[in-house]
Amino acid sequence: MNIAVLGTGMVGRAVAGRLAELGHTVTVGTRDPQATLARTEPDRMGNPPFATWHADHPTVKLVPFADAAAGAELVVFAGNGAAALDMLGQAGADNLAGKVLLDISNPLDFSAGYPPTLFVDNTDSLGEQIQRAFPDVMVVKGLNTLSAPVMVNPSALGGSTTVFVCGNDSAAKATVVGLIESFGHDDVLDLGGIDTARGPEMYLPLWLRAMNALGTPMFNLKLVR
């Protein structure tokens, strides 16, 4: 499949790399490709610059958001939640229309320090905001409940774990579930319409505190029944 991944951070790199490994044609979208590639400093999390990752993934093209979205059959939003509406706006509603958008982002607000709060929750969600802003896109929330390395390689953990999908379009969810299963996930729970994205997004505060208590982001929840 031709897949666009919007976002050049750890989530975008992990997903783009895994999709390319699985044989998809992957394009990464960014605001300004030359500026992204020109960066030589690690980011604020200490991750190496994008150019270092890109050198190891030569088949993945880096292009402006709009070009990535225009050429894709499916789009993955892997950017900062706070920038989601802006980045998707740059990708262009026309370029996204009729396509499946897997939204992995979280509405994290770091303005008051760490741990972050959520800038939308309880009676709304970022998934719903995106769906309302882009009504012609089939938004599927998914994979926002675990760290990038576990997201694309769940076998790194000591057993089966659960991930969630939320969205209004059943066919779009089936496509996303197929992709998620191709990463190695074997327990994908469909929570319902995009309004159910409030659940996985509001899990983030627990995830952050569990990460702190466990001393590692290498974990995920399993719904044991």
Next chain:
Amino acid sequence: MNIAVLGTGMVGRAVAGRLAELGHTVTVGTRDPQATLARTEPDRMGNPPFATWHADHPTVKLVPFADAAAGAELVVFAGNGAAALDMLGQAGADNLAGKVLLDISNPLDFSAGYPPTLFVDNTDSLGEQIQRAFPDVMVVKGLNTLSAPVMVNPSALGGSTTVFVCGNDSAAKATVVGLIESFGHDDVLDLGGIDTARGPEMYLPLWLRAMNALGTPMFNLKLVR
């Protein structure tokens, strides 16, 4: 141990019954014991009236909130989250002072229908509200992330699962962890101070949607690492 359980609903009954079964001296607190025992109708969830349960648990005394709290070494708040501050106020700050309070409640707001939203979250939590209102009490948030039957009998599920404790007092948390482990839990994660209660409380929206998707409340999360 002498333990007071405040609340006569399903959570209060499950916890009081299990504690009595484990050999503790258990007193259930309610607003008006005669009124509670006089009810003959099922509650709005279809559960039998308290008197039916009480007939099967004759060693558990039913007394007013204040009497329950006064005679207890440890207090469990198992009531409706929306009524927590009022019920604890009736129990009496003096009767609670210096004691461990295990708060199992959730800040669920059913005023706009189902699924409920949270009446406090993100930058505060019900656990923190209770701790602020009763500064001389050692509040420990715990067991609010699973249904009553699983709470007191985790072996009903198909494997080990994780529960959480949050609180400012380490000794109080150790006491609560001991009680929780006596129920059969083998993975109790200490998230930190009472402010970390925002995590387990904000998990409820996901729990509610997972219950809907799974068609049962008989599940719990395991943090697989």
